[in-house]
Amino acid sequence: MKPAPFIYHDPRTVSEAVGMLASLDNARVLAGGQSLMPMMNFRYVMPDHLIDINKIGELAYLRFEGAALHIGAMTRQRELEFSAEIGTRCPLLHEALAHIGHRQTRNRGTIGGSLCHLDPSAELVNVTALLGGTLHAASQRGTRDIAFAEFAAAYMTTSLAPDELLAGVTLPLPDRRHGYAFVEFARRHGDFAIVACSALLGLDRNGDIKEAALAISGLGHAPVRPALIERALVGQKPGGAEFKAAAAEAAKFEATADAYVTSVYRQHLARVLTFRALEQAARRAAEQAHG
Amino acid sequence: MADTRTITVTVNGKVYQREVETRLTLVDFLRHELGLTGTHVGCEHGVCGACTVLIGGASTRACLMLAVQCDGESIATVEGLATGEQLNPLQQAFQDNHGLQCGFCTPGMLMTLTEFLREHPAPTEIEVRKALSGNLCRCTGYQSIVAAALDAAQRIREGA
Amino acid sequence: MAEKSFGKPLKRKEDPAFLRGSGQYVDDIKLAGMLHAAFVRSPHAHAKIVRIDKTAALALPGVHAVFGFADLPDSVRGQTLPLLMPHPAIKQPFMPYAPAKHETCYAGEPVACVVADSRYLAEDAAQLVEVDYEPLPAVGDCRTALDNDSPLVHAGSESNVAARFPIKVGDTDRAFSGAAHVFREKIYQHRGGPFFIECRGAVASYDSPSDSFTLYASSQGSHRLKRCMLDMFDLGDHQVRVKTPDVGGGFGPKGSFYPEYVDVAVAAQALNRPVKWIEDRRENFLATHQERDQYWDMEIAVDRDAKILGVRGQLIHETGAYVPQGIVLPWITATTVPGPYVIPNFKLDVVAVFTNKIQTTPVRGAGRPEAVVTMERLMDRVARELKLDPAEVRRRNFVRPEQMPYKVGIIFRDGRPVTYDSGDYPACQAAALEASDYVGFPSRQAEARRHGRYLGIGISNSVEATGLGPYESATVRVSTSGKIVVYTGATPQGQSHKTTLAQIAADQFGVDIKDVAVVTGDTATISLGIGTFAARTAVNAGSSVHVAAIEVAAKAKKIAAGMMECLEEDLELAEGYVRLKSAPDVRKSLREIAVKSIGMLGFSMVGGFPPGLEHTACFTPSQSVYSNGTHVAEVEVDIETGAVSFARYTAAHDCGRVINPMVVDGQVVGGVAHGVGNALYERMVYDENAQPVSTNFGEYLLPLATDVPHVDLVHLETPSPLNPLGLKGAGEGGTIGSIAAIVSAVENALAPFGVTLAEAPISPQRIVELLGEHALGRTQ
Secondary structure, X not given: OOOOOOEEEOOOOHHHHHHHHHHOOOEEEEOOOOOHHHHHHOOOOOOOEEEEXXXXXXXXXXXXXXXXXXXXXOOEHHHHHHOHHHHHHOHHHHHXXXXXXXXXXXHHOEHHHHHHHOOOOXXXXXXXXXXXXEEEEEEOXXXXXXXXXXXXXXXXXXXXXXXXXXXXEEEEOOOOOOEEEEEEEOOOOOOOOOEEEEEEEEEXXXXXXXXXXXXXXXXXXXXXXXXXXXXXXXXXXXXXXHHHHHHHXXXXXXXXXXXXXXXXXXXXXXXXXXXXXXXXXXXXXXXXXXX | OOOEEEEEEEEOOEEEXXXXXXXXXXXXXXXXXOOOOOOOOXXXXXXXXXXXXXXXXXXXXXXXXXXXXXXXXXXXXXXXXXXXXXXXXXXXHHHHOOOOXXXXXXXXXXXXXXXXXXXXXXXXXXXXXXXXXXXXXOOOOOHHHHHHHHHHHHHHHOOO | OOOOOOOOOOOOOOHHHHHHXXXXXXXXXXXXXXXXXXXXXXXXXXXXXXXXEOHHHHHOOOEEEEEEHHHOOHHHHOOOOOOOOOOOOEOOOOOOOOOOOOEEOOOOOEEEEEEEXXXXXXXXXXXXXXXXXXXXOOOOXXXXXXXXXXXXXXXXXXXXXXXXEEEEEOOHHHHHHOOOEEEEEEEEEEOOOOOOOOOOEEEEEEEOOOOEEEEEEOOOOHHHHHHHHHHHHOOOHHHXXXXXXXXXXXXXXXXXXOHHHHHXXXXXXXXXXXXXXXOOHHHHHHHOOEOOXXXXXEEEEEOOOOOEEEEEEEEXXXXXXXXXXXXXXXXXXXXXXXXXXXOOOEEEEEEEEEOOOOOEXXXXXXXXXXXXXXXXXXXXXXXXXXXXXXXXXXXXXXXXXXXXXXXXXXXXXXXXEEEEOOOOHHHHHHHHHHHOOOOOHHXXXXXXXXXXXXEEEEEEEEEEEEOOOOOEXXXXXXXXXXXXXXXXXXXXXXXXXXXXXXXXXXXXXOOOHHHEEEEEOEOOOOOOOOXXXXXXXXXXXXXXXXXXXXXXXXXXXXXXXXXXXXXXXXXXXXXXXXXXXXXXXXXXXXXXXXXXXXXXXXXXXXXXXXXXXXXXXXXXXXXXXXXXXXXXXXXXEOOOOOOEEEEEEEEEEEOEEOOOHHHHHXXXXXXXXXXXXXXXXXXXXXXXXXXXOOOOOOOOOXXXXXXXXXXXXXXXXXXXXXXXXXXXXXXXXXXXXXXXXXXXXXXXXXXXXXXXXXXXXXXXXXXXXXXXXXXXXXXX
């Protein structure tokens, strides 16, 4: 399983890279390689040009600015995993990262690569959807900000133009007092989730839910933000009956089926994991309130 | 005409300069260009871990890296673990605990554990199992590998 | 004198090289001028080959040859790959050509071979070979393959039946007609492939002056491959050498002879350069033999006290596109069903069915795991229906140790009646139950249920034919340098022969294992050999080494006695010498004795003994010897997701006397992991057109370190009376008992919901499906 021949390019700046994207036909961008290289080894993809962006230093950054976290596309997953500041200011991200692949894949894998590959159940994709991240695209024509909801266009297809490079992502940080949870069901440790669910719950002084966000992955091509369920939770007391109702609603979304997993099972997992995520987030919110 | 680049790579402390085709994977470069056949090919799609090496100390699937990406890098492979005739404590722990049968997954296991034990000198069994989840073994059922890892951790802590 | 080695957990001689990365596997072999092969494979499950156009491929720089069937030398073209285990029951012995002739019968069947300067270039060229296929209807299901209107797996054949045969003893009709209880179970079982971490591979070189081949292959039996090469190329014994280097796992399918080996040899001869082919993982999914589907329809008849009166049924066994190992696999599975239980009346009608998929041949356990699942499902059914403890039902039906040797009444695949030589099945189960705290389980289960958690426990008992004949060879030789070497046809893939066989030989010479070299799997070193599979090597090669070493040691004493002018009985062997027991300094070295033994130029041999300090033995077992085991699995099922995790796992096993306990433990634990894979994770999915869908490790799931239980081992030792060391096989027992125990445990966990299981593998999705509304759990 050897890759087909290609011309290799290793630009040092974003400017060089986008110049190549604009001028080269049948070109693919190589980031961490954990998704692209297997496809090339299988010859499922056979680019004529491979643009290796690993040497573009300006694409690797991790910056907290106010209530936002700015991450360069080439920031390795391991760097996120080991960032103490992420641990304190966005522990949800760490909870998600714990499920991603294996240490070897996180050593090379990047957040940008994961977002562009757009696997329906990818953990970083889920968190970006939950937090309402903004993607920053660069091209010879300039830069463009894309809300996540517009970024995920179709199954494993982003709305990036062929000449655009994902340069980074900005994640609004959740309120520190919000309870959070990231739960998933995968067959084995490190496998892609069949279904994943993340949740954020903000409670008011009475302990009622004042803000709720959910992102459910694995049902369709992109994580579902179930707006109706989120709205229905606001004003409710966090508790079993309310969460069961939310979970039952979550099972009603359409779900894909493949040779291994039925849509019915995905819907069932959506229900179970939504319940578990809400429970966990509520528990953490209560701890924050009393802590 | 094949697309080639000249690269300079340090492997186990020795510097090599070679002209390689740009599509040559790192594992094929190590095995066939440099003759370091200890790193093995098991799947070529990044799951089995038989090709695990350390690049700048970080465990990496060499089947998913191109040799040209390693220009200027420092790579550690299984051949660099022992000192002359002397197996290092991790290798010795593998032999003492029957942590290998056919030996094919072993170099990958050793390199993953080299990184892991450096970061977690006193791991629990479950932590070891999670650390090994990116390396497949079909012979041992993992139990003796886990025992070897825990044994090695202790030996290293005790200054073996 | 060195301490005795037999029975000790000695560290392995194989390890230092493997740990340093200096093992030599087939892809590590580099010969001068070596070229690389890749194969063009049929993308269709069933098709006619209309035309092959090699022009574009041959035009690529660096490509040396592209050949299909039409380009083969006459002897190769004239025959299919040999069917090594023929049997009269096989009515349609279809075997493949190498590469395919007119028709391809599974997706992945080789159609053409491309040889180039590098594997990269060979793959480039393979993509450029244009093949016109005429797709034919494909058969994907071994049940519908039996329908009258089913398409034919092989165009123009009579049917899709490879063979039909019954296995029977007693009179099941009579037994069933009077029975107090008859229960029926339909059991579906799917096993998967071997999935060794090192894929297959071969390097062929041809020497023109001597018109001879050397074939290096990652195999489980060099001699078997040589025999096939002699047939395919119509060569003499002196014209083929097969040498198996280090092998990264075999598990059965590396014992087969594959078309790719033929084609690299053809290429090497045509190009007069060595040719290497290394299977990649995609090819491994398509073209390495596997096990797959079995459909069992069974009935058990018991009396009021749960004593078995009879077992009968039907087995539909999928053989895939060809029958390279005849009906060995379904035969083994059928004859393993009775296990450790007294079953006076037994009848199983077996039909081996063709499908348009890669052929099935033994994979670790060789059909025995499925037999155990079937028998243990029946036992659990009896327990459930009669409201008895499953352990008690089994206790009431065991073959008792005083009944040994016990004739089961059916014929095993070695042609001999199944006769258990020794074993204490009640003691084995008792030991396993004790070690797993079986009596404490009900309260563990009840406590868990109070917290909304579901634990289950399952037992399996198995009896396993091991030490299969016809023999394994061993030559023990002391060379004129005084160094001891053992040559054997055994061909290891991780089973530690180089250590265990050295342990046996070393004891006869009073030396350390480091002083005994073991050379395996090279047809040039020993003329007869069979190979390493089916848990046969300790018994066969071990016995041969033992016998040969005794002979050589005796001869050394005899020669030394002559040289030292003393009595043989006053001598002992130790540390490389033969010495007087009473005065150890009075001695002759093995070197001196060996030199003496080969005679001196111009002089007659003294002492009347034949020359050489060596002996070749081929222990030929009279029948298989029977290991046994009891597994107890304790699992927890998350009823909301269907996930199964292990609370504990106990394996009690008896493989007779043990050469190296550390090695045996490793085999059992490794075998259990394989069973975990087959019980919970491994499934080769094909679509309705017999197209393989699972062709990578992301979709075909092997168990990880986080998926397997810690196995608590219990050892029993009932020596076999049938070989000098009392050995039995240990390589497959871990797999044979584990799938049944796990399925049983999962069913037990789901018992409160009335779920019963008669299938393997069982996935979380399937568990949720079976639970229905109950899977809503706390979300309800």
